[in-house]
Amino acid sequence: MDYLLHLQKDKKLAKILGEPLPLLQMRQNIPLRLMASIMSQQLSTKVAKVIYKRFLEIYGGDEPEPKQVLETAFETLRAIGLSNAKVNYVQNVARFCIENEITDTKFLSLTNEEIVDLLTQIKGVGKWTVEMLLMFTLGREDIFAVDDLGIQQAMVKVYKIPTDDKKAVKEKMVKISSKWSPYRTYACLHLWNWKDTPTPVE
Numbered sequence: 001m002d003y004l005l006h007l008q009k010d011k012k013l014a015k016i017l018g019e020p021l022p023l024l025q026m027r028q029n030i031p032l033r034l035m036a037s038i039m040s041q042q043l044s045t046k047v048a049k050v051i052y053k054r055f056l057e058i059y060g061g062d063e064p065e066p067k068q069v070l071e072t073a074f075e076t077l078r079a080i081g082l083s084n085a086k087v088n089y090v091q092n093v094a095r096f097c098i099e100n101e102i103t104d105t106k107f108l109s110l111t112n113e114e115i116v117d118l119l120t121q122i123k124g125v126g127k128w129t130v131e132m133l134l135m136f137t138l139g140r141e142d143i144f145a146v147d148d149l150g151i152q153q154a155m156v157k158v159y160k161i162p163t164d165d166k167k168a169v170k171e172k173m174v175k176i177s178s179k180w181s182p183y184r185t186y187a188c189l190h191l192w193n194w195k196d197t198p199t200p201v202e
Contacts, residue, residue, distance in 0.1 A: 003183035016194040024139035031066045031097040033137040035090045054080035066094035089124025096122045144177045144184040154191040
């Protein structure tokens with residue numbers, strides 16, 4: 001695994017790297033994945049899966065097009081367990097994707113920064129949400145989610161970063177992560193895995 005060899009150069013990170021992870025792949029239907037990401041915000045993985053399953057059941061178990069979502073009654077979306085705000089945000093995504101002709105193919109020619117700039121125009125879609133899309137839907141290998149709480153908690157422990165100044169913590173994280181490029185996404189995945197099942201670090 002090329003990425004493991006590269007990441008092992010960071011001696012502190014090397015101590016928490018587990019088994020090689022499956023290589024990232026691009027998934028289809030980006031508008032839907034973005035909606036799903038909004039639905040899952042601030043929810044446990046288990047609850048998010050239940051809500052997403054209910055969402056698909058509205059459309060007979062099929063993956064809906066943005067137009068279908070926009071035509072779905074507000075109360076129907078509320079009934080699956082979404083807040084008023086989340087229903088609005090999901091509809092914002094659907095509307096934006098239609099108006100801007102967002103397709104899977106369109107993203108192939110865009111850089112990570114261009115995608116962040118494009119999608120954060122949507123009310124309800126923040127940088128973190130787009131970063132998760134870049135990682136898990138678009139399969140981009142060099143994304144560093146500095147605002148992710150799990151990544152912050154893991155790096156504070158692994159690198160013994162003082163936590164009294166939040167801005168300084170993020171600056172330190174970004175500096176450390178620069179040496180992981182071009183495989184920062186894989187580093188994040190290993191940090192998340194380690195946080196869930198931590199092993200001692202010296």
